[in-house]
Amino acid sequence: MTTTTSTPARPRRRTAVPWTAAAVLALIGLAALAPGLIAPADPFAEDITARLLPPSAAHLFGTDELGRDLFSRVVHGARTSLATALLALAFALALSLLIGLLAGYLGGPLDRALMAAVDVLLALPSLLISLLIVFALGTGPVELAIAVGLASVPAFARVTRAEVLRISSQPFVEAARGYGLARHRILLRHVLPHARGPITALSALELATIVLSVSALSFLGYGTRPPDPEWGNLIAEGRAHFATAWWLTALPGVVLVCLVLALHRVGRALGGGKAGPV
Amino acid sequence: MAEALTPGRPGPAPARRAAPGRSLAAYLLRRCGYFAVVVLAVYTLSFLLLYALPSDPVALMLERRSSGAGGSSPERLEALRAQYGLDRPLPERYAETLGRLLTGDLGTSFQSGRPVPEVLAAAAPSTIALAAAALAIALPLSAALALATSWRPGGRLHRILVNVPALIAGIPAFWLGLLLLQVFSFQLRWAPSTGGTGASGLALPALALALPVTAVLTAVLVRSLDEVQRAGFVELLRARGLPWHRIYLHHVARNALLPFVTLVGLTVGGVLVGTVITETVFARAGLGRLLASAVQTQDAPVVLAIAMLAAVVFAAANLAVDLLYPVLDPRLRRRQGGKHP
Numbered sequence: 183m184t185t186t187t188s189t190p191a192r193p194r195r196r197t198a199v200p201w202t203a204a205a206v207l208a209l210i211g212l213a214a215l216a217p218g219l220i221a222p223a224d225p226f227a228e229d230i231t232a233r234l235l236p237p238s239a240a241h242l243f244g245t246d247e248l249g250r251d252l253f254s255r256v257v258h259g260a261r262t263s264l265a266t267a268l269l270a271l272a273f274a275l276a277l278s279l280l281i282g283l284l285a286g287y288l289g290g291p292l293d294r295a296l297m298a299a300v301d302v303l304l305a306l307p308s309l310l311i312s313l314l315i316v317f318a319l320g321t322g323p324v325e326l327a328i329a330v331g332l333a334s335v336p337a338f339a340r341v342t343r344a345e346v347l348r349i350s351s352q353p354f355v356e357a358a359r360g361y362g363l364a365r366h367r368i369l370l371r372h373v374l375p376h377a378r379g380p381i382t383a384l385s386a387l388e389l390a391t392i393v394l395s396v397s398a399l400s401f402l403g404y405g406t407r408p409p410d411p412e413w414g415n416l417i418a419e420g421r422a423h424f425a426t427a428w429w430l431t432a433l434p435g436v437v438l439v440c441l442v443l444a445l446h447r448v449g450r451a452l453g454g455g456k457a458g459p460v
Numbered sequence: 461m462a463e464a465l466t467p468g469r470p471g472p473a474p475a476r477r478a479a480p481g482r483s484l485a486a487y488l489l490r491r492c493g494y495f496a497v498v499v500l501a502v503y504t505l506s507f508l509l510l511y512a513l514p515s516d517p518v519a520l521m522l523e524r525r526s527s528g529a530g531g532s533s534p535e536r537l538e539a540l541r542a543q544y545g546l547d548r549p550l551p552e553r554y555a556e557t558l559g560r561l562l563t564g565d566l567g568t569s570f571q572s573g574r575p576v577p578e579v580l581a582a583a584a585p586s587t588i589a590l591a592a593a594a595l596a597i598a599l600p601l602s603a604a605l606a607l608a609t610s611w612r613p614g615g616r617l618h619r620i621l622v623n624v625p626a627l628i629a630g631i632p633a634f635w636l637g638l639l640l641l642q643v644f645s646f647q648l649r650w651a652p653s654t655g656g657t658g659a660s661g662l663a664l665p666a667l668a669l670a671l672p673v674t675a676v677l678t679a680v681l682v683r684s685l686d687e688v689q690r691a692g693f694v695e696l697l698r699a700r701g702l703p704w705h706r707i708y709l710h711h712v713a714r715n716a717l718l719p720f721v722t723l724v725g726l727t728v729g730g731v732l733v734g735t736v737i738t739e740t741v742f743a744r745a746g747l748g749r750l751l752a753s754a755v756q757t758q759d760a761p762v763v764l765a766i767a768m769l770a771a772v773v774f775a776a777a778n779l780a781v782d783l784l785y786p787v788l789d790p791r792l793r794r795r796q797g798g799k800h801p
Contacts, residue, residue, distance in 0.1 A: 299501075302497065302498055302501040302502075303501075303505075305498060305726065305729070305774065305778070306502065306729065306770075306771070306774070307729050307730045307732075307733040307734070307770070307774075309730075309733045309734070309736060309737075310729075310733045310767060310770055311505075313733075313736070313751065313752075313755050313763075314505065314506055314509040314510065314763070314767065315509060316755055317509060317510060317755045317758065317760075317763055318509040318510065318512075321756075390630070394632050394633075397632055397634075398632060398633065398634055398737055401632075401634045401737070401740075402736070402737070402740060402752055403756070404755075404756075414632075414634075417634070417635060417638065421638070424638070424641070424642070424646070425646055428642055428646075431635070431638045431642070432638075432639065432642065435632065435635035435638070435639070438632055438635065439630055439631055439632070439635070442630040442631075442632075443627070443630040446626060446629075446630055
């Protein structure tokens with residue numbers, strides 16, 4: 183009995199839905215869409231009688247130096263953090279799809295030139311690229327999204343190209359070519375849909391990296407301006423009371439780590455367990 | 461971090477093309493050429509981003525310097541632009557700046573008015589110490605962790621330890637630093653919180669900088685170790701009755717080392733740039749902090765100099781690894797030298 187149940191359990195486990203990770207993502211998504219539902223307290227309401235309180239039932243994450251409820255600020259910060267990260271992902275995805283499709287499908291000298299450029303950029307630390315772009319564009323959430331998004335184009339474009347190459351070599355693409363279909367039509371109708379799966383999995387993993395980069399740059403002070411809550415920002419602000427109020431830096435970070443790990447988990451599940459976060 | 465993880469690095473591709481009839485010298489020459497290309501590409505990218513955009517560093521600098529001192533006149537603005545060479549066309553400045561860099565002239569900081577080499581020299585020693593300490597932690601730690609993980613693939617230890625790098629990679633570097641600071645400085649009081657001198661002050665920042673790198677290195681080494689263990693020669697050695705620890709350390713580990721060494725070369729640049737975050741978290745003076753503040757104050761010459769420094773260090777580390785390849789891997793030596801006996 184035990185042998186018959188344990189053998190088929192293995193393939194099922196591999197494709198199992200990561201419920202915990204999905205729940206974390208759903209919760210953070212809800213926080214971004216409707217923060218009032220999760221944290222009814224006003225994230226900007228100051229209360230000088232409740233300054234720097236440790237976490238309690240009334241204030242789940244404690245309060246900051248102005249008596250603002252930290253839990254509420256973290257929940258309301260989810261929108262800025264996620265929106266910036268998703269915008270960055272959109273930039274990265276759009277540009278790298280374009281580069282990957284062009285290079286992978288057209289091949290030849292264009293492919294070699296694009297990939298040489300991508301290789302050089304890939305070699306550079308993405309933080310350096312982001313900092314250079316921040317220098318050029320200035321600070322702010324949108325500028326930050328562009329900086330982080332562009333910095334992750336090289337890695338993305340490489341994978342897109344590899345996918346396009348793999349699919350282009352398959353018989354049905356050859357058949358489509360044999361029928362005399364136009365190149366752009368083959369590319370958009372036959373190659374791109376088949377590349378969707380791996381690219382989706384990569385997107386989830388890349389989004390995790392992007393969330394980390396956005397929070398790091400925002401921690402350095404290149405993102406949203408202080409009164410508005412954002413996770414990297416909240417952690418940076420909490421440093422002022424680091425010695426006495428550990429929760430100001432620790433708890434927003436815990437939420438951030440949960441999001442990143444959940445994205446890793448979902449990305450791995452989408453990729454069929456092949457792709458790892460590192 | 462992702463950029464170091466993608467297998468598509470430029471190394472293998474040219475090596476494949478080189479297969480028949482090319483000597484070791486051609487290989488070495490090509491790697492040196494790659495060095496030059498990387499540095500030039502970084503220069504071009506940095507220059508375009510730093511100077512081609514319409515932001516006006518001179519106006520910004522004057523605003524900051526003369527706030528309270530009567531403001532700035534348009535004539536003074538023009539004079540300053542001419543002094544820093546910002547009034548000439550872009551291609552001319554591109555060529556001229558490149559020429560200056562090649563002769564070692566890094567220019568003058570917009571912000572402090574001091575020569576850039578002087579500014580860099582003041583900040584460099586503490587950053588070099590930090591980066592070296594981080595690498596000194598990351599390399600042995602990742603090797604040990606990977607060797608322990610991969611000892612028995614499919615074993616319980618493997619299943620547990622294989623998740624450790626992924627877990628560490630999910631933690632933001634700056635938060636990890638704050639966490640270490642909170643636990644070891646404020647709660648346990650083992651290390652000074654800021655400005656400690658010598659090893660005690662260096663330990664926490666170095667660890668914070670090393671851990672994310674360790675995660676990447678470990679993951680790659682584990683993957684490589686697991687792969688080598690499936691090779692046929694391992695089975696043969698087992699069948700000949702060699703003890704496993706001997707096979708593992710002498711044969712498997714040696715063969716698995718190559719991707720690891722490649723990645724070490726790639727991480728050197730990452731560690732250097734990672735100091736931007738670590739030095740901010742631990743309030744240490746250094747190149748990272750300098751870069752962060754130079755970005756904020758639009759101090760283009762300083763940013764350019766640090767970007768170039770990072771590029772040169774990074775490309776040099778990769779060149780060193782590439783030159784090491786024929787030493788480490790006899791196959792490479794034989795294949796490329798074999799046609800020229």
